[in-house]
Amino acid sequence: MCELFAMSSRYPADVRFSLEEFxxxxxxxxxxxxxxxxxxxxxxxxxxxxxPTAASDSACLGFIQDHPFRSTTVVGHIxxxxxxxxxxxxxxxxxxxxxxxxxxxxxNGDLDGAGLRRxxxxxxxxxxxxxxxxxxxxxxxxxxxxxxxxxKQAPPxxxxxxxxxxxxxxxxxxxxxxxxxxxxxxxxxxGHKRTHADGIRPPGLHxxxxxxxxxxxxxxxxxxxxxxxxxxxxxxxAASVPLxxxxxxxxxxxxxxxxVRGGRIVQPGESHHE
Amino acid sequence: MCELFAMSSRYPADVRFSLEEFxxxxxxxxxxxxxxxxxxxxxxxxxxxxxPTAASDSACLGFIQDHPFRSTTVVGHIxxxxxxxxxxxxxxxxxxxxxxxxxxxxxNGDLDGAGLRRxxxxxxxxxxxxxxxxxxxxxxxxxxxxxxxxxKQAPPxxxxxxxxxxxxxxxxxxxxxxxxxxxxxxxxxxGHKRTHADGIRPPGLHxxxxxxxxxxxxxxxxxxxxxxxxxxxxxxxAASVPLxxxxxxxxxxxxxxxxVRGGRIVQPGESHHE
Numbered sequence: 001m002c003e004l005f006a007m008s009s010r011y012p013a014d015v016r017f018s019l020e021e022f023x024x025x026x027x028x029x030x031x032x033x034x035x036x037x038x039x040x041x042x043x044x045x046x047x048x049x050x051x052p053t054a055a056s057d058s059a060c061l062g063f064i065q066d067h068p069f070r071s072t073t074v075v076g077h078i079x080x081x082x083x084x085x086x087x088x089x090x091x092x093x094x095x096x097x098x099x100x101x102x103x104x105x106x107x108n109g110d111l112d113g114a115g116l117r118r119x120x121x122x123x124x125x126x127x128x129x130x131x132x133x134x135x136x137x138x139x140x141x142x143x144x145x146x147x148x149x150x151x152k153q154a155p156p157x158x159x160x161x162x163x164x165x166x167x168x169x170x171x172x173x174x175x176x177x178x179x180x181x182x183x184x185x186x187x188x189x190x191g192h193k194r195t196h197a198d199g200i201r202p203p204g205l206h207x208x209x210x211x212x213x214x215x216x217x218x219x220x221x222x223x224x225x226x227x228x229x230x231x232x233x234x235x236x237x238a239a240s241v242p243l244x245x246x247x248x249x250x251x252x253x254x255x256x257x258x259x260v261r262g263g264r265i266v267q268p269g270e271s272h273h274e
Numbered sequence: 275m276c277e278l279f280a281m282s283s284r285y286p287a288d289v290r291f292s293l294e295e296f297x298x299x300x301x302x303x304x305x306x307x308x309x310x311x312x313x314x315x316x317x318x319x320x321x322x323x324x325x326p327t328a329a330s331d332s333a334c335l336g337f338i339q340d341h342p343f344r345s346t347t348v349v350g351h352i353x354x355x356x357x358x359x360x361x362x363x364x365x366x367x368x369x370x371x372x373x374x375x376x377x378x379x380x381x382n383g384d385l386d387g388a389g390l391r392r393x394x395x396x397x398x399x400x401x402x403x404x405x406x407x408x409x410x411x412x413x414x415x416x417x418x419x420x421x422x423x424x425x426k427q428a429p430p431x432x433x434x435x436x437x438x439x440x441x442x443x444x445x446x447x448x449x450x451x452x453x454x455x456x457x458x459x460x461x462x463x464x465g466h467k468r469t470h471a472d473g474i475r476p477p478g479l480h481x482x483x484x485x486x487x488x489x490x491x492x493x494x495x496x497x498x499x500x501x502x503x504x505x506x507x508x509x510x511x512a513a514s515v516p517l518x519x520x521x522x523x524x525x526x527x528x529x530x531x532x533x534v535r536g537g538r539i540v541q542p543g544e545s546h547h548e
Contacts, residue, residue, distance in 0.1 A: 042362050043326065043361035043362040043363055043364075044361055044362070044363040044402060044403065045361065045362040045363035045402055045403065047362065048322070052317065059337075059341055060337075060341070063333075063334075063337045067333055067334070087317035087318055087319065088316050088317040088318070088319040088321065089317055089318040089319035090317075096371060097370060097399070097400065097402055098400075099400055100400035100401060100402055101402065102402055124398060124419070125371070126371065126372075126373055126374035126425040126426075127374060127425075128318060128319055128371055128374055128375065128376055129318065129319065145398070151400040151401075152400075
């Protein structure tokens, strides 16, 4: 299965060490040799770096680790191909513009392609690659385009959550549907099923909330370092599997969606079991 | 003024040395310290690397030069800001999806923003940044969306050229409008006016056509090396100013548009003087 990673923070944070851990999952420690990508918000836009090759061998990922960036929203993906060739277009995260904002999507799971095409329409959004994940992203944007009527004005988060929840429920009927979706204002984290030792079952995503001040110094204590420490930083991290030991990662329930903004959970997560 | 660069080739080509020359124009030899970007097609998608900082100081551009890529279509831009802040969103090239293809745009010139908003509508395409160049790209895509009805099927090049020509004529009425536009099938090169020692006048772009076989070895003779040599390679290069000496760079006429595909000019260039 693919690996997902996301970070939302109150102040721009340096996610260098988590990328290292993430990279190990992508080839050295894990079995995800088919591609990797990282997208992060910067100056109203998104930087996207991705390659259809193993993260562990990547000179490009090494360069990012040597020249760390700061951002308040990061989405990462490591691919084990189940659909589509090993091309750049089939590598995630995926980005598109809607309402004058760059939207980012990363999906983990194997969806029923025919069912996807029956259940979801795309409007003006056409996939560039061949994956079920990109088809799903196009379908999500097509649905959300109803809401994003005024450029640069994010619709109320409750309205966006309602559409994302409806979309996620439709997706879950077609296969494992863990996804991360950022729209320039909020980050939506949707947990579902994933391949475990005893079969395909929840959890598909784990969540970690951290708060830190200069006094606590908690940010550098573990393998996952989110800089800068020394300010009243707040961070939410989502990952397929817990990236650190000794911290209270919480498994997302089947169909749970959490909305995060500026390092804080703004929608407490509702369960939509089927 | 900004610097534009584009390359179209028959076989994937390595443009390392021209990037070096281009980088020198962006800070060392020239006065373009406000940002740089390179977009290249790969596996049906586009890799885009850009930064709102000087190209000559960029560790990232250094990394690209040390790890050269091969592509059949490359578009580059070095920015001297005339409109918009020094942000990633205001840095070119710009990319968007239309008809299941990634489209790339880079513009050099300073357009009348109010006139632009009066003359051009955007439809569903909203700028992420604040530049006249991005507004123009959105307007171009909105016009072209009439033609791109079937995903992955480029409309006849004559129809696309007619729309691009009409768009370019409208743009020229609003200020210097040199631009490069690639749609995943063809590269459109539009020359207009640019700041020279004796004022703002044509040419704004220069064109170089190269053909090479193993025997001629012409590709490595000059400062601008397009690999691989040794095959029947054909290349067209467009740049604001000639990047090499001793080669027959041709200045584009005022309003001339050239359409390039696979390293060959497919539309001979029509003049649209006003």
